[in-house]
Amino acid sequence: MNESEKKYELIGKDALLWLEKAQGLKYCALILKDQLLASIDIPPNQRRVETNALFDSTLLLLGLAFENLIKGVYIAQNSNLVDKKRLNRSLWQADNGHAIAEFAKSLIPLGPDEEDLLQRLQESIVWASRFPIPTKSSRYHNSIWPVNKRRLSTRDFEIAESLFQNLERILIKARNANSST
Secondary structure, eight states: OOHHHHHHHHHHHOHHHHHHHHHHHHHHHHHHHHHHHHGGGSOGGGTHHHHHHHHHHHHHHHHHHHHHHHHHHHHHHOGGGBOSSOBOOTTOOGGGGTOHHHHHHTTSOOOHHHHHHHHHHHHIIIIITTOSSOSSHHHHHHHHSSSOOSOOOHHHHHHHHHHHHHHHHHHHHHHHHHHOO
16 A cells, blocks of 8 residues: 555544534635625625625535535444545445435434425535536426525524534544544
C-alpha cells in the first residue's frame, strides 16, 4: 500500500473528519441564511437572481452537511466501509447515494418535521439547487405536488440544528465505542 492509499483510508475511516466537513458546510449554510434574510428588504424585481442563488446555495450546503454527517455516523459505526481503494457505497444506493431522509431514518426515529426537512434537502442535493429541472419530469412533478419541496422557513434551521446535534451525538458515541475496542 503506497502513502496516498494509506492516507485515503485513514481519512475516510475518521468519522471526526466527516463530522468536521459536515460542520463546515452547515456553518456556510448559516452564513448564507443570514444573507438571505438580509435581502428580504430589497424589492423582488431587483433581487431575483441573488435571492434564488442564496436560497439554492443555503439548501444545498445544509443538505450536503447532513449527507456528510449521516455518512460519518455510518463510518463511525463501521469503519470497514472504507479501505485503501474505495468508499463502500453499498449501504447508500437509494437516490444515487443522496437519500438522506431514508439514511437518517435507519439511524434514529425522525419526527414529521425532521423527515420533511431532510426530504426537501434531499431534493436540493439531487437536483433542485443544482439544475433548473431534474432528469425525469416525474421527479419534478413529485417535487412540487402534493407538497412543494422547494421551500424554506426560519423554523427549518431550528429543526436542522436539533437534528444535527442528535446525529452528532450518535457519531461521537459510535466513534468512541469503536475506538475503545
